[in-house]
Amino acid sequence: ETGVTQSPTHLIKTRGQQVTLRCSSQSGHNTVSWYQQALGQGPQFIFQYYREEENGRGNFPPRFSGLQFPNYSSELNVNALELDDSALYLCASSYRQGVNTEAFFGQGTRLTVV
Amino acid sequence: DQQVKQNSPSLSVQEGRISILNCDYTNSMFDYFLWYKKYPAEGPTFLISISSIKDKNEDGRFTVFLNKSAKHLSLHIVPSQPGDSAVYFCAASAEGSNYKLTFGKGTLLTVNP
Numbered sequence: 001e002t003g004v005t006q007s008p009t010h011l012i013k014t015r016g017q018q019v020t021l022r023c024s025s026q027s028g029h030n031t032v033s034w035y036q037q038a039l040g041q042g043p044q045f046i047f048q049y050y051r052e053e054e055n056g057r058g059n060f061p062p063r064f065s066g067l068q069f070p071n072y073s074s075e076l077n078v079n080a081l082e083l084d085d086s087a088l089y090l091c092a093s094s095y096r097q098g099v100n101t102e103a104f105f106g107q108g109t110r111l112t113v114v
Numbered sequence: 115d116q117q118v119k120q121n122s123p124s125l126s127v128q129e130g131r132i133s134i135l136n137c138d139y140t141n142s143m144f145d146y147f148l149w150y151k152k153y154p155a156e157g158p159t160f161l162i163s164i165s166s167i168k169d170k171n172e173d174g175r176f177t178v179f180l181n182k183s184a185k186h187l188s189l190h191i192v193p194s195q196p197g198d199s200a201v202y203f204c205a206a207s208a209e210g211s212n213y214k215l216t217f218g219k220g221t222l223l224t225v226n227p
């Protein structure tokens with residue numbers, strides 16, 4: 001059973017650019033969520049995808065968007081990058097089965113916007 | 115408006131003693147609570163969870179206690195080991211919120227040999 005993997009692990013972008021982050025869900029999981037963790041803070045929910053559709057969104061602007069693919073892998077896209085977007089971006093996968101269950105996280109992508 | 119609060123940014127304990135990490139929440143709709151451990155340069159690792167229908171859940175050295183009336187939960191680690199040194203996050207979710215997790219800011223636990 002493979003865990004959640006994210007790529008890249010680190011990247012540096014310039015303000016105004018666009019970035020795509022990738023996540024491979026844990027085998028058997030059908031739900032993926034993205035979180036942003038700023039320095040000294042806990043992870044903040046960005047959005048969740050279930051069966052390829054956005055299924056809940058946190059307090060993030062529309063320039064944060066995503067996709068989930070048939071194999072349940074996912075992308076997070078951020079347009080018009082701002083300096084405050086610098087953070088650790090975490091992907092979490094879980095299996096939705098009608099009850100609460102734990103989510104398993106990848107190692108994260110450290111994004112620095114300069 | 116922080117719905118999950120971990121008021122102690124850090125905690126230091128001696129190896130072999132008990133570590134108690136605390137968490138308070140304000141949203142009465144939360145019905146599932148989790149603790150995650152995070153090492154630097156790694157993602158959070160799930161430790162233990164508890165449903166609101168229980169007041170205690172135990173897994174080896176880790177026990178989580180839930181006091182619904184006080185909207186308070188705690189994680190007990192007994193005995194503490196140096197490898198337990200990490201940031202611990204409390205998280206909560208509510209039925210009907212599509213299982214999104216709301217996290218506290220974390221508590222840095224240092225276990226001294």
